[in-house]
Amino acid sequence: MSVNKNFVKLFSLLFFIQSYLFANIRIEPLPKGVSVFCLDNGLEVLLIENPALPMIGVNTVVKVGSAYETFSTSGMSHMLEHLLFNGTSTMTQRELYDAVDKIGGYNNANTSEYYTNFMMVTPADKIKEGMKIQAAMLFDSVLPNEKFEKEKGIVLEEIAKSLANGNEQLYRNEIDVLYKGHALSLPTLGTYETIRNMNRDYVYNFYKNYYVPNNMLMSVIGKFNTNEMIALIKEIYGKKAPGIVRKTNRSEWATGFQAPMISKINNVNNRYYKGDKTHLQLYYGVNNHSAAFFDLLAISLKKIKSDFEKTLQKKFPNEIVSVDFSTLNNPVKSYIGIDLTLNDETSINTIAQYSNKQIKKYDLSLSSKTIESEAIKSETAFLKQIEKPHMFGIYNADKIAKEGFEAILNSFSGNEILAAGKILKTFKITNSPQIIIQHPFVDNNGIQVKIKTKLFKNDKKSAAVIAKQNSASNLLAVHYLFKYKAEHERKYGNDIAKKWHKAFGNRMQTSEKKKEYSKYGLTFVVNDNPFIPMDNIYLSPTFGYIRVEGLASDIKGAIEFLNKEIMNFLPTKEEFNNVNKEGMPFMADRKNKAKEKFDRAYETLILQPVIDTRNIKILDYNAFLQFGKEYFTPNNIIVSVVSKENPDTINSYFSEFNSTTENPFTGLAKERGFKKWNEPKTIEENGGGEQSYTFFGFVKNYENKDKAALTILSLMLRDDIIFNIREKQGLAYRMLCGIKMVGNKALFYVEVPTQPQNVEKLVPQFPKLFTPEFANKITEEELTKTINMYLGKMMFRRLSSINQAYYLAHSLYYDGNIKSDEENLHALKKVKLSDVQKTARKYLIIKNPVQIIIH
Numbered sequence: 001m002s003v004n005k006n007f008v009k010l011f012s013l014l015f016f017i018q019s020y021l022f023a024n025i026r027i028e029p030l031p032k033g034v035s036v037f038c039l040d041n042g043l044e045v046l047l048i049e050n051p052a053l054p055m056i057g058v059n060t061v062v063k064v065g066s067a068y069e070t071f072s073t074s075g076m077s078h079m080l081e082h083l084l085f086n087g088t089s090t091m092t093q094r095e096l097y098d099a100v101d102k103i104g105g106y107n108n109a110n111t112s113e114y115y116t117n118f119m120m121v122t123p124a125d126k127i128k129e130g131m132k133i134q135a136a137m138l139f140d141s142v143l144p145n146e147k148f149e150k151e152k153g154i155v156l157e158e159i160a161k162s163l164a165n166g167n168e169q170l171y172r173n174e175i176d177v178l179y180k181g182h183a184l185s186l187p188t189l190g191t192y193e194t195i196r197n198m199n200r201d202y203v204y205n206f207y208k209n210y211y212v213p214n215n216m217l218m219s220v221i222g223k224f225n226t227n228e229m230i231a232l233i234k235e236i237y238g239k240k241a242p243g244i245v246r247k248t249n250r251s252e253w254a255t256g257f258q259a260p261m262i263s264k265i266n267n268v269n270n271r272y273y274k275g276d277k278t279h280l281q282l283y284y285g286v287n288n289h290s291a292a293f294f295d296l297l298a299i300s301l302k303k304i305k306s307d308f309e310k311t312l313q314k315k316f317p318n319e320i321v322s323v324d325f326s327t328l329n330n331p332v333k334s335y336i337g338i339d340l341t342l343n344d345e346t347s348i349n350t351i352a353q354y355s356n357k358q359i360k361k362y363d364l365s366l367s368s369k370t371i372e373s374e375a376i377k378s379e380t381a382f383l384k385q386i387e388k389p390h391m392f393g394i395y396n397a398d399k400i401a402k403e404g405f406e407a408i409l410n411s412f413s414g415n416e417i418l419a420a421g422k423i424l425k426t427f428k429i430t431n432s433p434q435i436i437i438q439h440p441f442v443d444n445n446g447i448q449v450k451i452k453t454k455l456f457k458n459d460k461k462s463a464a465v466i467a468k469q470n471s472a473s474n475l476l477a478v479h480y481l482f483k484y485k486a487e488h489e490r491k492y493g494n495d496i497a498k499k500w501h502k503a504f505g506n507r508m509q510t511s512e513k514k515k516e517y518s519k520y521g522l523t524f525v526v527n528d529n530p531f532i533p534m535d536n537i538y539l540s541p542t543f544g545y546i547r548v549e550g551l552a553s554d555i556k557g558a559i560e561f562l563n564k565e566i567m568n569f570l571p572t573k574e575e576f577n578n579v580n581k582e583g584m585p586f587m588a589d590r591k592n593k594a595k596e597k598f599d600r601a602y603e604t605l606i607l608q609p610v611i612d613t614r615n616i617k618i619l620d621y622n623a624f625l626q627f628g629k630e631y632f633t634p635n636n637i638i639v640s641v642v643s644k645e646n647p648d649t650i651n652s653y654f655s656e657f658n659s660t661t662e663n664p665f666t667g668l669a670k671e672r673g674f675k676k677w678n679e680p681k682t683i684e685e686n687g688g689g690e691q692s693y694t695f696f697g698f699v700k701n702y703e704n705k706d707k708a709a710l711t712i713l714s715l716m717l718r719d720d721i722i723f724n725i726r727e728k729q730g731l732a733y734r735m736l737c738g739i740k741m742v743g744n745k746a747l748f749y750v751e752v753p754t755q756p757q758n759v760e761k762l763v764p765q766f767p768k769l770f771t772p773e774f775a776n777k778i779t780e781e782e783l784t785k786t787i788n789m790y791l792g793k794m795m796f797r798r799l800s801s802i803n804q805a806y807y808l809a810h811s812l813y814y815d816g817n818i819k820s821d822e823e824n825l826h827a828l829k830k831v832k833l834s835d836v837q838k839t840a841r842k843y844l845i846i847k848n849p850v851q852i853i854i855h
Helices: 005-023 075-084 091-103 125-142 145-163 166-178 193-196 200-211 225-236 291-315 348-359 367-383 387-401 404-415 415-425 483-487 497-506 511-520 555-569 574-582 593-605 621-630 648-650 704-727 754-768 772-777 780-799 801-815 820-829 831-841
Strands: 036-039 044-049 053-062 106-111 115-124 214-220 268-273 278-286 320-327 334-342 434-440 451-456 462-468 473-482 523-525 544-551 637-643 679-683 692-701 738-740 743-755 848-855
Touching: 036 523, 044 404, 053 125, 053 387, 075 115, 075 145, 091 125, 106 125, 106 387, 106 555, 115 125, 115 387, 125 225, 145 166, 145 193, 145 200, 166 268, 166 278, 166 334, 166 434, 193 434, 193 462, 200 473, 214 225, 214 387, 214 404, 278 348, 291 320, 291 348, 291 367, 291 415, 334 348, 334 511, 367 387, 367 415, 387 404, 387 415, 404 415, 434 574, 434 621, 462 648, 462 801, 473 555, 473 801, 483 497, 483 621, 497 511, 497 544, 497 555, 497 621, 511 544, 511 555, 544 555, 544 801, 555 637, 574 621, 593 679, 593 848, 621 848, 637 801, 692 772, 704 738, 704 743, 704 754, 704 772, 704 780, 704 820, 704 831, 704 848, 743 754, 754 820, 754 848, 772 831, 780 820, 801 820
Parallel strands: 044 214, 268 434, 462 637, 679 848
Antiparallel strands: 036 044, 053 115, 053 214, 106 115, 278 334, 278 434, 320 334, 451 462, 473 544, 473 637, 523 544, 692 743, 692 848, 738 743
């Protein structure tokens, strides 16, 4: 039989290589008292006997940490670590803590990228009880619902504390860049949003998936007999069945030891952090080596640090503040990092190039003496750790999770250090760096924004002008609030103010006018739709409005154009006819008669009377023009302007914005208040419709000091009533309820449209909704939620410049103080639980109620 010569050569070469490699392997005997086992259920166990130690420590490493998470599960490993201390199926949290204290134990845990480590240390004769507690936590925790939100709060506080440290912010930015596309880019603690939105059941599934014996490594250190300890571990931990660990498998996202799909990262990445110095960071990729290699590399970098820093500071004396080195050692990718703290960024490119050139000149090898010394230190450290069993887990959990128990045993022998020293002898930085520039956030000292508000009061013939300066805005917002609408239009009726505003809006939409104001970029709103959320805040019988927004490029020109149009606006007869026909009433047979009866009853019993001086059913053109002379004139207007211009300059643009006659009405907004009866009142009528209308309420005088607390009480009362009537009983679709305040009177009410068959069940419930006992239902958590929710909504309404202009005018018209809106919102922030409870007990006492029932 012939033999291929090339095959013989290849076989000989492979044999030579294997023989060489084998010849260079040092096989050391295990230290006395050290043994390694694997239970039938997959739990790997390292036992280290230390007869001189009166205690025993059990460290159980679960191979799950942030490296196995996604954006949606970020922080789940850490959250789970917290939750496992909250009780098992047989022990409450209190009982668990008491059980550990009873045996004099130490029970703790910590989480990192590749592991969650649980430590239990007890006196040697109590270890069985300690192990039972740990096993129950690992395999039989219940993650109680009632503890879930509490632990969320604790973790959120931990995140807040970490982010208060500028170095943590820098680190988060670094891993986000260096491990893009891999779970290692996520913070171990999680983020505010992932923790806030974490679901208990999702965490429980995560727990059951990863917390199985075949995904754990246990080390036991202390005074025990190995055979007896193995039997004990089998009894307590060995009966748990192994599981199938399902890990995230997504093509665009890598976890654990998987390499990310993203192979190319930008050479230069910019990030921002809360600090005052720029950080120029150069990261050099390093091939995967043992933990011992990176330990030695850190020593090498420390050795050259002083010289490297001096070299750079000599070259850039005014730019470089300091230099720091770091190493990142992960199975996916490892790095050497250079962090240069800079005074400014003027020469940042030159500094980066020079630093890259200089670092490559250094010899990073260590002397044989240093390496041997580190090998001895490694053995010493190992012996020190086994005298403090809880520290063994803290120091070695990462190495165990990544490399297994053999890495620990090699540390004891010093082999790993010696091998790493040989690799370091030939190691040099030769590749191009990944550059991250971390810029400090620019604070308000960097950009000066002027915010100033000023009121210029009107006399009897001129407008009141409020000017707010926002130097950062490029928008012009002008809000014209027309006062005393109800008083002016009462004798004309027919929605005359709405029609007048519509006529002005139509004029502004003509092509002729658009040509005039197009250069200012103006848009107009003259009436709002009451059915569009947020718009109905402007709909009131006490005022009308025109809202104008435009560019701030020619503020003077835009305001002068608007003033001229308002003062000179005189609708033509055709314009009048166009808006007047739009107000045709609905046909009588389409009206909701039951609702009309309800509205009449509400007017009769709840609202203060209105005296009509005239009742004109048909609006004519001359009456329309006469109304405009009285209503659409400067001394009946509050103009509020928000722009980048100085307030005094804005006011000067209104110097000619004057009326020819005096305004017959003066004072604050004249709101229609509530009637207060000296006896109960009821109106009950047959409505004959598909829907019945019900109302229950009572009016009380209130003290102004209680206004903020009443506002919050109204919100909480509203939520409670709606939940009771709509959510629990399904007796209504839309309903109104809460507390309305006008003048010094407050109306406590509930108004519910419902099906006729529900009336008999619904109406008797109304008095029970307003009782002083409601104060006992209010909690601190609900109060905080209510205040924050309301303030958030109010903040949302005040985002735009035009809305800010509206609230300034509203504050002046209703309260005589342009700051009242701001002050009222500020007062809500100060409301305490005791304030709301006191207010509830004070006002939720029904007296002379009013009831309306339209069947």
